[in-house]
Amino acid sequence: MSTLRIGIAGLGTVGVGTVQVIETHKALLSARAGCALEIVAVSARSKSLDRGVDISGYRWYDDPTEMADADDIDLVVELIGGSDGVAKALAEKSLQAGKHVVTANKALIAHHGSDLAEQAQASGAAIYCEAAVAGGIPILKGLREGLAANGIKRVYGILNGTCNYILTEMRDTGRSFDDVLEEAQKLGYAEADPTFDVDGIDTAHKLAILSALSFGTKIDFDGIHVEGIRSIAPIDIDFAKELGYGIKLLGIASTDGDVVEQRVHPCMVPIDAPINHVEGSFNAVVAEGDFVDTVINEGRGAGGGPTASAVVADIIDIARGHRVPLFGIPAGSLRDMPTRPMDRHVGAYYVRFNVVDKSGVFADIAGALTDNDVSMESVLQRSRDPGQIVPVVMTLHETEEAAMRRAVDQISGIGAVVEPPVVIRIEAL
């Protein structure tokens, strides 16, 4: 039986998980892969750190990019992270040397995926990144192979467990975003610097990959409209529930074949939609194909075990001789598809104003909607003590985002309307 010789760069949670999977399941994996999987080298910041796994049997590299030069390494696992720098250098150098690359690095693929796919194609080596999107859920394989018979029109999901945990906690306890974030940080569910997670950037990285793979387009991270969850208040979660919705941070990509729309923002989703039942730190991806209809995939989006499961699945694919382009079609065939700007997005909206309730204010609001051809679906108001500040919630029928913005701006200018309005998009899922 032949052997696939592996170098692992990066020994954080996922790197250690990858070592554990390969060493725990040696016999099982070689039966499945049709060849032995052997870790021959590792690299990380500190050689001496106790990680709970024995790495003394593997060759050590201070500089991971040197793995690309090693004659006895067939496949490099890149778990360093970051869109550029060492991670990119290692991936590129490895592919140029004809070594296969498996990576969990969503930022790298979201920024340089099309180039890396081309380099892999040129060298005949494979590059896979299952672990970069939705952790343990094998959704890239699902889209690239399992649903390969379909034209995909829309793909969306809960792609960041930290945000989903925070929103779930806010809903269940009524606490504020800041309060829940602080607790999540203490529990280790959120990073000390939570920007990438709570501001939607991590979700956008993953969406860029899903989008390119689903639609056969060049990866276009910069074309994604990104908003995070900092603006979500408990009162909006309550109003959402009253209206029959839950609030989730979604990444949504869709296409009509000519234009692609990619957006990351909090969404109101029907309370009985499957995606609304995805709780806590779980991730889920929903794909809509023209023949298969809707397929929903749910599982753990982070953590050493689940992410390593995806890393090793890619390794087994390569060991089995499975070669599919990173985005499902040859790199040269990936299309440059224009992005629909968010102003041109068409959807329904939830809008909350804080209003000093006095006569005439509703007539002014109604006038602002009419002036901008925006039509109201429903209105909710909790109390009507004259002179007090009360929240007024409206849902708007489908309209172009620019028209909604004009109407909301006009309403904000009404004297009785205090504080900036809150707008949350309502998704028909």
Next chain:
Amino acid sequence: MSTLRIGIAGLGTVGVGTVQVIETHKALLSARAGCALEIVAVSARSKSLDRGVDISGYRWYDDPTEMADADDIDLVVELIGGSDGVAKALAEKSLQAGKHVVTANKALIAHHGSDLAEQAQASGAAIYCEAAVAGGIPILKGLREGLAANGIKRVYGILNGTCNYILTEMRDTGRSFDDVLEEAQKLGYAEADPTFDVDGIDTAHKLAILSALSFGTKIDFDGIHVEGIRSIAPIDIDFAKELGYGIKLLGIASTDGDVVEQRVHPCMVPIDAPINHVEGSFNAVVAEGDFVDTVINEGRGAGGGPTASAVVADIIDIARGHRVPLFGIPAGSLRDMPTRPMDRHVGAYYVRFNVVDKSGVFADIAGALTDNDVSMESVLQRSRDPGQIVPVVMTLHETEEAAMRRAVDQISGIGAVVEPPVVIRIEAL
């Protein structure tokens, strides 16, 4: 660009769907597959039947098994159905001739899967059957490849849309099984002879495949304990709800590495479990791996489009040169694993007795439980008009099935207990 030449045997809903997918997406599929997919021949019962697709460009076979002899066919799609007869002959003859086989035939694989896997291995041809389990959901690929890094301990699912539709309707409308089945037959959701569906046989076919693939065991359809949904009454659905459960027909396979347990029967599942949110005709499969934790896959389990999506995904895999054994490891390595008999199953139970309420009956019931070392978790009784027949519902703590059966038999013998008791297993999911 090379061409993969395809013969399709069987032009029912799935066959027609397969023709439609391949003809609709010609350019897209060849970009993805790396070669052209060309239908060269078809076979069905009637050549003249109008199926809504033009088959005049394909060579016609009255006898589908002759496709195995055709030099210009690389891959045979078997959509005839049935565990033996023509379907089996076609699959075997095709593999022997070195032709790849794609089938949607769960009965064929559930009965002869291990043999067919060996024949494929011997000939170097591939056999895949994604469409045989859960329609459009790419769950076989998910288990065989996406989760290949994991030891799988349990896999379970809603594998029959007809049963799930009937149970969903019964819950939502309070109507009886017979009533809803009759309507489902009128609407075309259930067959004129619904035996395979409602008695759990169809689910068992699919479970046999999931089980072999997940655990690396020889397929063992006869080792499956099978019960259908005919015994489910609206009153049990109501009681389940009161107790915090929904009722689903599940196929469940689990192993401790030495013994395998495979069972199909109605289950009470926690009302907030993801599997309980799978509604109507949708299917779902849940896999539990030792590293990935829980992965849930949901989608359409039947219908021409979804099932054809799975058939064509297999075809694309073969066109891409992807070769993995049918059950993930070489046929010769599949283990013969003993089955745990249902008597030895350990679980919790819901039991409903109809009782003529008179003093002393509860003491007798409690005595019967104690006599058999079975312990009660809760009891529910709706009304207590003395002398009337009232339902008494108990939930039992985890116990061996044989002990539960002995206790229930003893209770049935109590004079005040009328009609046979209803037992539904409660699953910890």
